[in-house]
Structures are given as C-alpha cells and as structure tokens.
Amino acid sequence: MEIDSSAALRVHNVRLVDGLGSAVVADAVLDAGADGRIAYAGPASGAPAPSPDVRSVDGRGGTLLPGFFDCHVHLGMPSNRSIVDEALMTSPALRTLQTAERLRRTLDAGITSARDLGALPAGFRDAVGSGLVAGPRLQTSVGIISHTGGHADTTLPGGVDLGFDFCALADDADEVRLAARRLLRAGADLVKICTSGGMSSAGDDPDDEDLLEEEVAAAVDEARRHRGRAVAAHAQGGAGVLAAIRGGAASVEHGFGIDEQGCDLLGERGAVLVPTLATVFEPLDAATGPPWRYEKKMRWNERTKENIAAAIGRKVTVAMGTDAGISAHGRNLAELAHLVELGMAPMEAIRAATSTSARLLGVEDRLGALRPGMLADVVVCAGDPLRDIGVLAEPDNIVLVAQQGVVRKSALPPPGTGSTGREGAPPPAPAAAPGAGDSR
Ligand SMILES: [Zn+2]
Incomplete structure (x- = not known):
C-alpha cells in the first residue's frame, strides 16, 4: 500500500467530510506538509496561515473527502x-x-x-x-x-x-x-x-x-x-x-x-x-x-x-x-x-x-480519514454527495485527486489560467479504439 512520493498541499474553499461520520465543516481548509501528512483539517477560520511555497488549490465550493x-x-x-x-x-x-x-x-x-x-x-x-x-x-x-x-x-x-x-x-x-x-x-x-x-x-x-x-x-x-x-x-x-x-x-x-x-x-x-x-x-x-x-x-x-x-x-x-x-x-x-x-x-x-x-485493509492508522497525522489522500467532488450520493458516480465530478499530497488529477483551473490538467503521470490517453479498453 505504500507509495514513495509526497508533497505539501493546501485545499481551501471546500465543504469537509472527514470519513469518520463527524459533522460536516461548511467552509474548510486542509493543510498537508511536505511529508504528505495532514497538519490541519477543519474550519477555515481556525486554519494556520498558508506557507508561501505550498501548492494551494481552490476547491470552488466542492466537497473534500478522504481518497x-x-x-x-x-x-x-x-x-x-x-x-x-x-x-x-x-x-x-x-x-x-x-x-x-x-x-x-x-x-x-x-x-x-x-x-x-x-x-x-x-x-x-x-x-x-x-x-x-x-x-x-x-x-x-x-x-x-x-x-x-x-x-x-x-x-x-x-x-x-x-x-x-x-x-x-x-x-x-x-x-x-x-x-x-x-x-x-x-x-x-x-x-x-x-x-x-x-x-x-x-x-x-x-x-x-x-x-x-x-x-x-x-x-x-x-x-x-x-x-x-x-x-x-x-x-x-x-x-x-x-x-x-x-x-x-x-x-x-x-x-x-x-x-x-x-x-x-x-x-x-x-x-x-x-x-x-x-x-x-x-x-x-x-x-x-x-x-x-x-x-x-x-x-x-x-x-x-x-x-x-x-x-x-x-x-x-x-x-x-x-x-x-x-x-x-x-x-x-x-x-x-x-x-x-x-x-x-x-x-x-x-x-x-x-x-x-x-x-x-489494516491501514486505518494512516488512511481513510481526514485527521491530523493521516496521509493526505484526498478527493474533491463537485457538488454535495450528502444531498445526492449519485454525484460521486460520475468521474467528471471528481475534480481533484491527490495521494500523500501529490496531485494526480486536477480538473480545477489553476489560479490565473483557464486551463486544467493532470499531473504526476503521462497525459490522458486519447479515446480508446474499439475493443482496446473497457468502455462499458
Ligand atoms: Zn471478484
């Protein structure tokens, strides 16, 4: 289950669902250090100031959940x-x-x-x-x-x-x-x-x-x-x-x-x-x-x-x-x-x-919840799955995916640009030829 790379990450302008069933935090911030571990996950009002070199992602009012x-x-x-x-x-x-x-x-x-x-x-x-x-x-x-x-x-x-x-x-x-x-x-x-x-x-x-x-x-x-x-x-x-x-x-x-x-x-x-x-x-x-x-x-x-x-x-x-x-x-x-x-x-x-x-899977000490000390495997979903659980089913609604703070997918425009993209891996494959993938 281990992965080698980690990165600092901050996510703001999100609703936080921690994976443990705690009350939802309406306007939340998640802050992870360079070791990929969560340092803070809670109300924006109590969040530490962002460090200048951290990658900061605006979740655009979506829902932040554990990966x-x-x-x-x-x-x-x-x-x-x-x-x-x-x-x-x-x-x-x-x-x-x-x-x-x-x-x-x-x-x-x-x-x-x-x-x-x-x-x-x-x-x-x-x-x-x-x-x-x-x-x-x-x-x-x-x-x-x-x-x-x-x-x-x-x-x-x-x-x-x-x-x-x-x-x-x-x-x-x-x-x-x-x-x-x-x-x-x-x-x-x-x-x-x-x-x-x-x-x-x-x-x-x-x-x-x-x-x-x-x-x-x-x-x-x-x-x-x-x-x-x-x-x-x-x-x-x-x-x-x-x-x-x-x-x-x-x-x-x-x-x-x-x-x-x-x-x-x-x-x-x-x-x-x-x-x-x-x-x-x-x-x-x-x-x-x-x-x-x-x-x-x-x-x-x-x-x-x-x-x-x-x-x-x-x-x-x-x-x-x-x-x-x-x-x-x-x-x-x-x-x-x-x-x-x-x-x-x-x-x-x-x-x-x-x-x-x-x-x-025996990894509850480090994964599956957004709590300080846990690894920053996170997902941002456009919409509110507590109102409509079906929003999670559509991969296009999964606008951010990170493992240990490393962003693997981002469909959120970076500040100052209009573009979107994925990182940490080759660019998306073109549409599969018939019979080449599992398109069903
Ligand atoms: Zn099976």
Whole structure:
C-alpha cells in the first residue's frame, strides 16, 4: 500500500467530510506538509496561515473527502470482453498496458486505494508504489483458491482449460496450505479463497459449496503465519457465507445469500461484508454473454437486493467493493448510490468506502480519514454527495485527486489560467479504439 512520493498541499474553499461520520465543516481548509501528512483539517477560520511555497488549490465550493477505497477489484480483468477472449486472443504485452490504463482510470474515478482479489500480479502494486505508473495504492491477492470444478476452475464446458496462472485449485486442507504458500511467495498481501460457486463460472452455482470450513481455517492460519495476513472469501450462497465466517475469513465478498444467522455470526466474529452491488445493479446484456450467466443473474438479483438490504438494516459492518472487472471499471463510486438505494444513509456509505474500508485493509492508522497525522489522500467532488450520493458516480465530478499530497488529477483551473490538467503521470490517453479498453 505504500507509495514513495509526497508533497505539501493546501485545499481551501471546500465543504469537509472527514470519513469518520463527524459533522460536516461548511467552509474548510486542509493543510498537508511536505511529508504528505495532514497538519490541519477543519474550519477555515481556525486554519494556520498558508506557507508561501505550498501548492494551494481552490476547491470552488466542492466537497473534500478522504481518497476512496475499493476493496474488491480485478484490475487485470477487462469488464467488456469475455475471459476466453482475454486468455486466447490478447497478447501479454497488451494485457499489461490495458491494466495500466485501468489503474489510471480507477484513480481518476476517486479511488486512491484498492484491494485486488485475483488476476493482478504483485508487480503492479510495486510499480504504483514507486511511481512508475499512476494508480490506487494496492493490496493484491495475486490469485484465487478454489476446489477442482469450483469458482476458480477455468476449465470450460468443452473441456479446454484456459490455464490462467492466477487460478489455484486445492482439494483438501494441505493443498489449500500449499496453494496459499505459493501465492504468498508470489507477493500476495492477502489470500483469496472461494467458499461458494459464482455467477461468472460456468460449472457451478452460487448455492454450491466450495472450500469447507476446515479448509478456510487452513488458509486463515497460513495467511496469519505470513506477517499476520488476512483471508477474503468469495461467498455468495448462504452455506458458503457461513463456512467463510466460521473458518475465520476477515471478509465475506458478495454475500448475496446472507441471512439473519450469517449477519449475526458476521458481527460476533468481527468480519466485514463487501456486497459488490455493482454486479447486481449493472445490467447484463443477454445477447453478448453466455446464457447460463444471464440466467443465474436473473435468478439472484432480487434475492440479493432483499438480503443485502436486510443486512444493512441489521447494521452489519460493510466495506465498499465493486468487483470491477466483472462490473465496469472506472465508475467505482456508483457503488455508494447502490448502498444508499438499499438503505444506507449517504454518510454511512461514505464511511463504508473510507474509514471502514481502511480498517478492513489494516491501514486505518494512516488512511481513510481526514485527521491530523493521516496521509493526505484526498478527493474533491463537485457538488454535495450528502444531498445526492449519485454525484460521486460520475468521474467528471471528481475534480481533484491527490495521494500523500501529490496531485494526480486536477480538473480545477489553476489560479490565473483557464486551463486544467493532470499531473504526476503521462497525459490522458486519447479515446480508446474499439475493443482496446473497457468502455462499458
Ligand atoms: Zn471478484
């Protein structure tokens, strides 16, 4: 999650939402030192005088928020092409460059930290950290562990195995330990497992069970033995949700079938739900995808909305994740509007995507809140997301993005000029040729 560069930054003429749910400050100033840490965040009336050499940004009455988290992305996966096309028809070099473009687009959408849950090699994390490419700070699971025939088995119905190196098959507790060790050796920051089938896998169903409770526990123990790392569990059906929590996973990903028992157990164990509602709310084109995937989605969508709304009503701890790669890349903050549609207050949704997500990723001591001493990962949004949470969904409304005080995107005119621009990385790419990016 670390990045090397930092800069002093001052933002004024903004409404401040601190990510912890505190009262909004109507006319605020944020001041960060050269070390990229926040020295002041509060009312303009109490702000220290600006130091002469600091970069000062006029937020034009917009809303200043902590840089957002997306705790469930697949930056190595296209959202607009099938994985068959990706595996068989796309050169490795092109895949790498397309991933770099998605990193930039995700950052521009206001996501300054992301947790990738499969198909992103650790080198991308390190490239972002060193400034080689612009993108969210990253944690990555590198791969995904499931049973043979489970959610991470990419053997197609015709018998051809797509052979993605990020898919790790393991069929008992010892094999799960070995698979986890291999992924940790490849630089994984956490271990991703599957305790249920899924929507996008041909051979299973969300209600199918995948890793058993004792296999989850083996993964959890193996991750813990490597610098206290955590396990995230893809768990859609009710049985998979319970196996994930009982086995000790830190987060239930999707949780579409979660019931009252699952919610209670989640609370008891201090686990977190990452509901990835973008995959539910985004329409799926029946004409372009395989029929089994469309059928599963139709069968699950309404149930999912009811279950997640009930979980929100029961006040389970929710962190924000989109499953971008399955859902569209670069519109990550639309997820907050989905959470609000299912019953969250806008302030709660913002907390889910900032301080709560930071806690899930174990970085709450430095990220996810605008408080003195925290790193100045910040976003300015035109408009007021507490009145209309939907304003965050449109990347053009994200007018400033900074990490550790370094401005990565600015659509605010600098004083004395009429121009706008982005900094800290190459200029924006021209409009993508058909099929080149993920334009959906
Ligand atoms: Zn996923």
